[in-house]
Amino acid sequence: MPSQADGASLGVLETAALLRELTAGMVASDDFDDALDHLAQTTRHALPGIAWSSVTLLRAGEPASVAASDPSVKDLDELQYGADGPGMTAIRRREIVLSEELASEQRWPEWTPAALARGVHAVLSAPVDIDDHVIGSINFYAADAGALTPAQQLTAMLLAEHAGLLLAAVRDRARQAALTAEIDDALTYGEVISQAIGIVMTQRRCAPGQALDVLRTAAEALSIPLPDVAERLVASVERDRDG
Template sequence: MNLEMHEPAVETLGVLETAALLRELTAALLDVTDFDEALSRLVTIARDTVPGVAWCGFTVLRAGEPAGVAASDPRLAELDDLGQGPDFPAMSAIHRREMILSTDLVTEERWPAWTDRARALGVHGVLSTPLDIDDHVIGAINLYAGTPDALTARRQLTAMLLAEHAGLLLAGVRGRARQAALAGEIDESLLQEGVIGQAIGVIMTQRGCPAPDALQVLRSAASALSIPLREVAERLVVTVSRPREG
């Protein structure tokens, strides 16, 4: 009777833990535009929120760039680094496109050199889960246990859900970064464009503000008046160019 009551309680607790993890991760990454900052937040939240996990790392491969890592503990960053060679759990997960698990490194034989380093750092278990971020970036999130057999089946399910959700959130971070870069290019073009550039110069002189702030003033006026940005700029330039009477 006690066992029957206990098992559903444990299962419910696992669902609540996972929901809390995904909610916290979403809140932390929702407005981030810097990819490396997003990775740093991800590994910290995973370390602090997933029970049984003592450390978390992330191995990232970006097209045309060296492999990168993020680690909740800089002391363990080397375990996620491609500089250690291709024979380690994260790269196995990325290459095979499946979760890689070792619940007790004492008996692990797949990555002998890496395992020796991990055990020397106090790691007893590892769970690496691959995730696709976009066409140019892939990676693996790596959960490390400080005790044997801590990465239970429930933790493995949490890791799968974490990787799936993190992949979507990180894709969003990449998308916002591209949009911000594009907006910067557009702003730079507007600053140099004819009457808009003139109007920006007028506002900078009047308000003593930098060009980006002056451009924002123009945009706010265009939005408030529901007219195109260029028309607002033309009106301003005409107004200040008009000869004063008297």
């Protein structure tokens, strides 16, 4: 990779090459966790001075998963779920968070000592919007204080926005694949599930996957097995028809 004039940020060609590498690996994946791992490994080389990188996610407001270029920072990211850290701050505020020198950082009193103990002396976190249910941050860690600067924030923001779009696409593919598998599994319960799916499809004018999702939501809300929900629905429709 060509050297930078000031070492502060990537040039246009380097950024384009990084985005191509990121895109190629993620569009080839149908597994969301694999895509996260590729993102963490690729962004390790995103900015001069970075020693490690990670991805922190929240799903429906709850801790979801962490992917990291190194196990030590994965543990560090998981610590953020219990003790506030730069990634969680970026997620909460929806803005870039930078600490050029963690030794003098006051914002995260529990997280910062753990970071310093792992050799992290600077951090830059950028929020990632994936969809209505999943949000997160990409976190860049440096071993040297001052290695991450405000000049690198634009590149970090660009990477985060691009990664969010790619992760949303992977999540959609994974969700559709999982839904198909769920339909197949549901049909193995027997004819009553098939009948219930057909009823919901007719009532709501929706696809089989959406109909199954309606049944599953009802089962969770009522705290009863899916087959029982299906049997109740079929029985109710038959009573209305006979009446």
